[in-house]
Amino acid sequence: VSALTQAFDSRNAGSRSIGVSGYAVSDGNGGGNYNVLTNTAAGSITPAALTIAADDKSRTTIQPNPPLTATYSGFVATETAAVLSGALSLTTAADALSPPGMYSIVPAGQSSQNYTIRYLNGTLSVLLAPPPPPMPPPTTPPGLDSALATRDARLVDLTSARTGSASGECRPPAADERVCVGWPVCQVPRPVCESRVSAEPGR
Secondary structure, three states: OEOOEEEEOOOOOEEEEEEEEOOEOOOOOOOOOOOOOOOOEEEEEOOEEEEEEEOOEEEEOOOOOOOOOEEEEOOOOOOOHHHOEOOOEEEEOOOOOOOOEEEEEEEEOOEOOOEEEEEEOEEEEEEOOOOOOOOOOOOOOOOOOHHHHOOOOOEEOHHHHHHOOOOEEOOOOOOOOOOOOOOOOEEOOOOOOOOEEOOOOOO
């Protein structure tokens, strides 16, 4: 007897039956001198080990979470994630309000008869965002004296400017105020101001 082969009754993992096939009897009579009886045997297929690892990611505190991904390792032959049951989920506790730190990325959700799946967490690194670039210094609008532009911020009313009296009220500029070039009020771009100031008539 030659050319014996045997095979499992299924490719899937678990308890299986093994059968004999593909034999040839060399008796000079094309095997006609024998009645061949084959018997099956008990067997088993052990699931292969498969690892699903969440990929590490990073972002700053002012960015949203990046798309979360995972890497598979351990597929047999040319199989892919398409042979697995369920949908892969990747979750993290980090959200838009999370402070800087390290947060786990947890994979889950898939199974298979033919693979023993091991999940490995990844890490989402939330980094402190760099400070915004400094605002450029304010510029003096055309028409303002350069001498006034170098002094403290002043508010001068039209009456005091024309009469030469020091009746103009002065106050620091509000955060949302800008330098103006027209009357009745004009402001020089500096953060502090004197209590009162007079201006040249006609300015």
